[in-house]
Amino acid sequence: MNSHVDSIPNGPTVAEIISRIDLAIAMLSSGMRPPLIARHLHLPGHMLRRLWEQVNGRPAPRGQFPPDSTRLLTAPGATTEAVAWWSVYYRLGSDAGVNVHRAIDLTLLLRAHRQYRLLFPPKxxxxxxxxxxxxxxxxxxxxxxxxxxxxxxxxxYLYHLQASLVSCPFCG
Ligand SMILES: [Zn+2]
Incomplete structure (x- = not known):
């Protein structure tokens, strides 16, 4: 980012960059790691790592991300929580005119997670x-x-054959 960014034709405005940084801070404080945010919001990774340290009071974790979400989804109770989360995320997407089957929307992801947490407080x-x-x-x-x-x-509900997620978690 530089001070002339708002004058680049079709580039993000300063207001857009500030709203991206706001979103990034909210996501970092909810534990989302910098590289995932950098990729989506087109913000520099080193800046996000510094922000992470400031909001969380410790250095950002490093290391590989899981190849997919199947390990999360096969944890005890996770399939029913995933049903609740998806229904919130999908509905917020519909309301906002975003097809969440085709793209990830970080603003909706954050809002959906907050609403899901109200329904299912963390244990x-x-x-x-x-x-x-x-x-x-x-x-x-x-x-x-x-x-x-x-x-x-x-x-x-969420289906993944190899992870044995093959049936509705409520009626099996
Ligand atoms: Zn069922």
Missing amino acids: PDRGLSLQGTYFIARDIVTHTVEVRYCKSCRIH
Whole structure:
């Protein structure tokens, strides 16, 4: 970012950059790691690492990200929490005119996670983190995880054959 960025034709305005930084800070304080945010918001990784340290009071963790969300989804209780989270995220997407099957929207992801947390307050042994919901949202976009509908329960649930996520978590 430089001070002339608002004068670049079709470049982001200063107001847009500030709103991206605001969103980044909210996501960093909810534990989402800098590289994932940098990629989506086109903000410099080194700046986000410094922001992480300031908001969380410790250095940003390093290391590999999981290849997909299946380990998260197969944790005890995770499938039902994923149903709740997806219903919130999908509805917010519909309201905002965003197809969450095709793209990840970080603003909606953050709002959906806050609403999901109100429905399912975090417990020490369970619950989806904001970053966890990012990986699930990404896997839905890439079709690694499918969204299927249960006619009996009238809910959408997440399907992944190799991870044995093959049936509705409520009626099995
Ligand atoms: Zn069912």
